[in-house]
Amino acid sequence: MSARIVSICTVISLLIGVATFYFQFRNDMYENLYQKKFLTGKWSNDADLIINSKDLGLNNNEPLVTIQMNVDDDGSIDGEIISEGLCDGMPLTWSITFNGESPTFKNFVFARKFQVRQLVDGAMDKSPVVATLKLIEEDRKHKSLTFEVVDDPARMLPKKFTVAKDLPKFEENYKYLQEYCADSTLEFFKKRAIERKNTMHNPNPS
Missing domain, CATH: 1.20.5 (Single alpha-helices involved in coiled-coils or other helix-helix interfaces)
Incomplete structure (x- = not known):
């Protein structure tokens, strides 16, 4: 027993x-x-004040980009991306999201993809994808990510760029880009107003 x-x-x-x-x-x-802890946070590419910027893979010749990411419990990513090129390409709104679906085990082998979307009619989840990025390199030691832009019909982003986490000038860069986007929207409406005025004065141009 x-x-x-x-x-x-x-x-x-x-x-x-x-x-x-x-x-x-x-x-x-x-x-x-x-990678919830690693990816969640504020990412940018301004190498100013970074003495070892080359270790991070940063390049000051790249256009300024800021990304904010939050990893949900299912691994999907909700975030925001902003740059001068994106604001000029989409001047009617600078509510531009950076999203990634829940990763699967195949992403241990194949690069993970992210979508850039523009707010349309008060909806983000069903808004059109304006660019697709592929994460091609991660440097956990230096907390940097390198993306390759695989689909960007309007050519709003560079073909490849690197961002690093919690850089000292993130808030300054983010504020600058917000102001740039506001100015871009204002210039868009000014330009349209001039075009309408010219059309009214010259309804049948020869």
Whole structure:
């Protein structure tokens, strides 16, 4: 009888051990897949004040870009991206999102893709994708990411750019880009007003 109890206890202990290993393994896998702690935050590419900017892969010749990312519980990403090119290309709004679907295990092999969307009719989730980016390099040591732009019909973004996390001039850069976007919108409406005025004065140009 005691031998049977010992056998049952051994089996139970084995099952508990297997379950513990499985859940730990699963949690580690999803942590590496979702990268919630690493990706969530403020990213930009202004190398000013960074003495080892080359280690981060930053290049001051690249157009200024800021990205804010938040990784949801399912690993999907909701965020915002802003640059002069995006604002000039979409002057009616500078509510421009940076989104990524929940990653799968294939993303351990294939690069993860992100979509840039513009706010249309008060909806973001169903708004049109204006550009698609592919994450081609991660440097966890220096907290930097390199993206390749794989689809950008309006050519609003550089073909490739690198951003790093929590750079000292992020807030200054973000404020500058917000103001630039506001000016871009104002210039757009001024230009349209002039065009309408010219059309009214010259309804049938020869």
